[in-house]
Structures are given as structure tokens and as C-alpha cells.
């Protein structure tokens with residue numbers, strides 16, 4: 522396959538030497554603007570470049586441009602890609618943004634710095650055991666099924682207090698809440714609800730906002746946004 526734009530971090534129409542921003546610069550500027558409107562510094566928002574399905578060659582330009590936080594949704598795919606990239610770049614922060622099976626908890630704890638999809642007591646226990654065994658302690662977010670959708674991951678809103686109790690009893694520190702709002706509907710009410718739940722439980726972290734809605738998420742309090750296609754282009 523040939524592509525007129527082999528480097529996805531550089532827009533095709535920049536070939537003439539126009540000083541157009543790269544997608545990364547554009548997303549960073551949009552986050553700074555949204556944070557500013559909310560009276561926050563841009564440095565209160567962590568931009569996670571969601572690099573699932575992207576090759577090391579697609580990821581390298583972002584690393585070269587200073588991006589350090591990346592998100593993957595499969596443990597095995599991340600194990601294949603990141604050890605080599607990590608060997609060449611110190612200070613990378615790896616986020617697991619997808620569902621995690623309990624039998625992969627130890628591999629996830631060994632590789633990731635942040636785990637965003639803690640959603641059931643059995644996973645809390647598997648993660649606590651993996652942390653005790655490996656001596657690594659990733660930050661953990663509880664994923665909430667904020668739209669109460671049957672097919673979506675995340676704990677039910679009504680199960681959240683119990684799951685947070687389970688995490689506390691297991692000694693698993695919870696940094697905040699994460700959610701993916703229902704598709705094809707206004708995300709803001711769901712972001713606001715997630716922010717309220719985090720406040721109710723005195724949790725400082727809010728992982729919300731993707732390519733289509735990360736500015737809204739920042740205005741409503743997101744501390745990390747998970748952005749894929751706006752940085753890398755459409756996934757195959």
C-alpha cells in the first residue's frame with residue numbers, strides 16, 4: 522500500500538513548508554485552551570496518546586516530539602511493542618486503557634504505570650496480589666459504566682461504593698475514576714456525573730475524554746484524556 526502521507530504526525534498539506542501545527546501540537550493547544558477556560562493550568566491534564574494498533578514507527582515521531590504518556594488496550598500487544606521503545610527513551614508512562622482479565626493482572630502490573638479499567642472485586646484482588654508479588658504499584662482507576670450500558674465494561678454506579686471498599690480492604694490504592702460515555706450522544710452530562718462521583722468519594726483523578734470530546738472533558742475536570750485518532754489518524 523502506498524500512502525501520500527507516510528508520516529501521520531505530519532499533515533499532508535504541510536509538505537509545502539507551511540507552518541501548520543502537527544496533530545500533537547493541535548491537541549496540546551486545545552487542551553491548554555480548555556484548561557484555561559476552566560481556570561486550570563495545562564499541566565494539570567495528562568495527555569495519553571492511545572497507540573493501540575499503531576506500530577513503533579508510527580509512535581516514534583510522537584516520542585521525538587516530547588510525548589511521554591501512551592495508552593494501550595491489550596497487554597500482549599503492549600508487551601510486544603513497548604520494552605524496545607522504553608529501552609531507548611527513559612521516562613515513558615504506559616497506561617492500560619482496556620479491559621483486563623484477572624489472569625493477566627501480573628503481566629499488566631509488571632508493564633504498566635497506570636491501569637484504567639479496574640471494574641470488579643476479582644480484579645481488585647488479582648491486582649493486589651500481583652502488586653505484592655512484583656513490588657510494582659501502578660496507579661489504578663476504577664472504570665464506571667457511566668451510561669449503564671449492557672455491553673460496556675465498568676462497574677455499575679450502584680456498585681461503586683462497594684468496589685471502592687473492596688479496594689481499600691485489599692490495600693489497592695485508587696487514584697480516580699474512568700469512563701467511556703455512550704457513543705453518539707452528548708458526552709458532557711456523563712462527564713459531569715463521573716466528576717460528581719469522584720468528588721463524592723474524594724478521588725482526585727478523572728480519566729475521561731477521547732478524540733471527539735476531550736476538550737469538553739477537560740472543561741469538566743478531566744485529569745487525563747485518552748486520545749488516539751486525533752493524534753494518529755483513523756484506525757484501520
Ligand SMILES: *Cc1c(COP(=O)(O)O)cnc(C)c1O
Pocket residue numbers: 571573594618619701731732733747748749750751
Ligand atoms: C481506543 C480508546 C481510546 C481512544 O479513542 P480515540 O477515539 O481514537 O481517541 C480512548 N479510551 C479507550 C478506553 C479506548 O479503548
